[in-house]
Amino acid sequence: MTLVSVRGVTRRFGDVTALDGVSLDIAQGEFFALLGPSGCGKTTLLRILAGFERPDSGEVLLDGADLLALPPHRRPVNLMFQSYALFPHMSVEKNIAYGLEREKLPKAEIRERVADVLETIGLSGAAKRRPDQLSGGQRQRVALARAIVKRPRLLLLDEPLSALDKKVRAEMQIELKRLQNEVGITFVVVTHDQEEAMSLADRIAVLNDGGVEQIDAPVDLYERPRTRFTADFVGANNLFHGTLTDGGVAVPGVGVLPCEVPKDAPTGGPADLAIRPEHLVLGDSGTLSGTVVDSSFFGGRSRVAVAVEGLERPVEVSAAGAAPVTQGAEVRLGWEPGKAVLVG
Structure with a gap:
C-alpha cells in the first residue's frame, strides 16, 4: 500500500534547480532511502516532505490527500535532525516527553509512552541522565525515541548516523532497522553513504542533479544498475x-x-x-x-x-x-x- 506519492516535484533556488520533476512512491511501513552526492536534491526533497520547503510545482500526497496543504506542525510527519538537537539541561525522559507535553497530552499517557519507548531503545536505566552523560550512540537513540514517541505516520532522518564513528555506526544501522521493524513506522532516510543505504533500506532512490536515476531494492540496484551514474556511484x-x-x-x-x-x-x-x-x-x-x-x-x-x-x-x-x-x-x-x- 502506498503511503506517500511524490508527483513531478520541482524546486528551484534562483538559477539552481534542486529538484527537477521528481516522482516516486513510498510504501506503508517501508524503510526508504534517498541516496546521492552532495547537491543532488535529496535534502530538499526531505524538507518538502517535512513542510520546511514548498515545491515550485508538483504534488505530494499522503494516503491520497494533499500533504502540501498542511503546515509542518499539522503533518503526521516527524524529522530527526543530523545534530540530534537534544536539550542539554533536560534528562533523557524529559527530552523524549517534550513533544508530548507540548501537545498537552495527559501526564499518565506521557509517562506510559515515554517508558515504552525507553524500553524499545534499551535505555530504561538512563532515563534520569542528561545528554552529556551519554555516548554518541545513546544520544542517537534518544533523538530517535523523541521522534517515534509521537507516533508519526512518516519519520524522516537526515544523515542520522554521520556523527558516529565507524564501529558505533555499524551497530546503530542494525539498531535502526530493528526499531523500524518493531514500531512499524515508515522511515525515509537521507544519506550519501552507499553502505548505509544498502544495509538499511528496503528500497533506494538514487538522485543526481535533481533527478531520479533509479529506484530499486539494494541487491537489484547493485547487481543491475540502469545508468552509468548509478553503476559508478553505488559501490566500486x-x-x-x-x-x-x-x-x-x-x-x-x-x-x-x-x-x-x-x-x-x-x-x-x-x-x-x-x-x-x-x-x-x-x-x-x-x-x-x-x-x-x-x-x-x-x-x-x-x-x-x-x-x-x-x-x-x-x-x-x-x-x-x-x-x-x-x-x-x-x-x-x-x-x-x-x-x-x-x-x-
Missing part, C-alpha cells in the same frame, strides 16, 4: 565505453569485452559496460591482460589494480584473502558474460 565498478556488437562491447584499443546482449538491442551504437571488481578473476587466461600496479589488503579481501594497455584507468579486482599476485606481475582478467552489465 569498472566502467568501459565502446560500441555494442553481437558479442559484447568493442572498446577501442582493447578488443571486444563479452557480455549478454539483449536480442532487441541495437548494435553498432555507443555502449557502456560495468563489471564489479568481485566478478573479475585473476588467472592465466582471460579477455584482458595487464600489469599489477597496486594491491591493498582490507582484512578478508584484497583490492588489486591492474593497468591494461588502451585503458586510461587501472582495472580494479577484488580477491578473497591476501592478494594472490604481487606488484609488477603480468596477469590476465576474465569474467562470466552474465556478470557484465550494459548500462544506459
Whole structure:
C-alpha cells in the first residue's frame, strides 16, 4: 500500500534547480532511502516532505490527500535532525516527553509512552541522565525515541548516523532497522553513504542533479544498475565505453569485452559496460591482460589494480584473502558474460 506519492516535484533556488520533476512512491511501513552526492536534491526533497520547503510545482500526497496543504506542525510527519538537537539541561525522559507535553497530552499517557519507548531503545536505566552523560550512540537513540514517541505516520532522518564513528555506526544501522521493524513506522532516510543505504533500506532512490536515476531494492540496484551514474556511484565498478556488437562491447584499443546482449538491442551504437571488481578473476587466461600496479589488503579481501594497455584507468579486482599476485606481475582478467552489465 502506498503511503506517500511524490508527483513531478520541482524546486528551484534562483538559477539552481534542486529538484527537477521528481516522482516516486513510498510504501506503508517501508524503510526508504534517498541516496546521492552532495547537491543532488535529496535534502530538499526531505524538507518538502517535512513542510520546511514548498515545491515550485508538483504534488505530494499522503494516503491520497494533499500533504502540501498542511503546515509542518499539522503533518503526521516527524524529522530527526543530523545534530540530534537534544536539550542539554533536560534528562533523557524529559527530552523524549517534550513533544508530548507540548501537545498537552495527559501526564499518565506521557509517562506510559515515554517508558515504552525507553524500553524499545534499551535505555530504561538512563532515563534520569542528561545528554552529556551519554555516548554518541545513546544520544542517537534518544533523538530517535523523541521522534517515534509521537507516533508519526512518516519519520524522516537526515544523515542520522554521520556523527558516529565507524564501529558505533555499524551497530546503530542494525539498531535502526530493528526499531523500524518493531514500531512499524515508515522511515525515509537521507544519506550519501552507499553502505548505509544498502544495509538499511528496503528500497533506494538514487538522485543526481535533481533527478531520479533509479529506484530499486539494494541487491537489484547493485547487481543491475540502469545508468552509468548509478553503476559508478553505488559501490566500486569498472566502467568501459565502446560500441555494442553481437558479442559484447568493442572498446577501442582493447578488443571486444563479452557480455549478454539483449536480442532487441541495437548494435553498432555507443555502449557502456560495468563489471564489479568481485566478478573479475585473476588467472592465466582471460579477455584482458595487464600489469599489477597496486594491491591493498582490507582484512578478508584484497583490492588489486591492474593497468591494461588502451585503458586510461587501472582495472580494479577484488580477491578473497591476501592478494594472490604481487606488484609488477603480468596477469590476465576474465569474467562470466552474465556478470557484465550494459548500462544506459
